[in-house]
Amino acid sequence: MFSARRECSREQALHEIEGILLGALRRVVEARGLHATDVLVLSRAHEVCDEGGVRFSYDRPLVRSNAGTRGSMAQLAQLWVLLAAVHHGLACGRKTTLRELWYRLKTSRLFSSPAQVSAKLHEVCAAVSCRAALPCPREALGVIAAPRGNMTGCVVLLQPGAPPLSLRQSTFEIPGDPHAIRAIRFDEARSHARCVLVVEKDSCFRRLIDEGFTATHYPCVLLTACGFPDLASRAMVRHVVEQLDLPAYAITDYNPHGMALMLCFKHGSAALGLEQHCCPRLQWLGLHAMDVHHPTPLCGKEVELPAAAFQPFGARDSAVMAGLLRRACVRSDPRLWPEAVAMHEAGIKVELEELLSFGFEYLARLVLHKILHYTSVPSPSRPEERRAEERSEPTRPATEETVEVDLFAE
Helix, strand or coil: CCCCCCCCCHHHHHHHHHHHHHHHHHHHHHHCCHHHCCEEECCCCEEEEECCEEEEECCCCCEEECCCCHHHHHHHHHHHHHHHHHHHHHHHCCCEEHHHHHHHHHHHCCCCCHHHHHHHHHHHHHHHHHHHCCCCCHHHHCEECCCCCEEEECCEEECCCCCCEECCCCCEECCCCHHHHHCCEECCCCCCCCCEEEECCHHHHHHHHHCCHHHHHCCCEEEECCCCCCHHHHHHHHHHHHHHCCCEEEECCECHHHHHHHHHHHHCCCCCCCCCCCCCCCEEEECCHHHHHCCCCCCCCCCCCCHHHCEECCHHHHHHHHHHHHCHHHHCCCCHHHHHHHHHHHCEEECHHHHHHHCCCHHHHHHHHHHHHHHHCCCCCCHHHHHHHHHHCCCCCCCCCCCCCCCCCC
């Protein structure tokens, strides 16, 4: 339904909100009743995985919020109050975080939590998208994320109105506004990163920094959202990958939430399908089943995780796992599907920090080993694709010749 890259601007969002208001006022006058204050919104997105990749479709019928019952009247009131608050911010040229918006609307007693404001904000995005026939992300409404993610590595940032900033010895706090992220450029002559590495947890991000991973192991951009990815962190991953034309990898816990986190960076989410911040190039380095059941001996000795490192799935883990097994993007991925099945059958989870039992340096060595292995092994394909390749390409003889490459060459 929507173009892959076009989206509403803030000016257009302001115009569409005013159109929604004028349309409702016209209906109230003509029908002489508040029951005519309905708002058209898009239904929830559903995931589609086809030859064009993974996307979220909104080709379902439009649904209408109505004031027929007490519950629906309260929901409609929430929508109109939020539309008014967003309109005021856009008209004044202000940006606000979701938490600031919650505190502003708290006195209305229509919302019980920031999560309720966030859910209703999705409806505002859907209502504007419906009128504009373009996706309307939250930043187009002037609502941005509070800064949470961090980034470091072998790049030099060029920000508007600021001197060049090298991240070799410093950590950069990712701005909450995706518009500000898209304004960042990179000094390609002084940026020597070979990939973007997304790390699930801040503690593991700090451990890789302490081990000098980007300086002594592999020149890259390290990035963390400090947990499940916010929109700004996802926008930054995509921006760095596109600007510098780099591959992207993710390292997460061995559990359903870690796999879901990686997929959110890679494909986005249905709940936020209107906000097109994702990185389809991103690949999952692990942790995989082999990493926890048969760890690679990278420190000169055999290693094995203690029994206490393996925790059984909880109810929430099982629910997330069941959802992952139903997702088209998991079922169609020849690398991801076997890992998902193995995780489901084992019913256990292991955190990244458990690898520190092998020594502080083990995590950095494992990540380097996986990046080098991943870049040297072609992606597995479907049987019919492999047969076609065998028919079209002659078999090449194996060679023992190796070439040493200086990863840190300027």
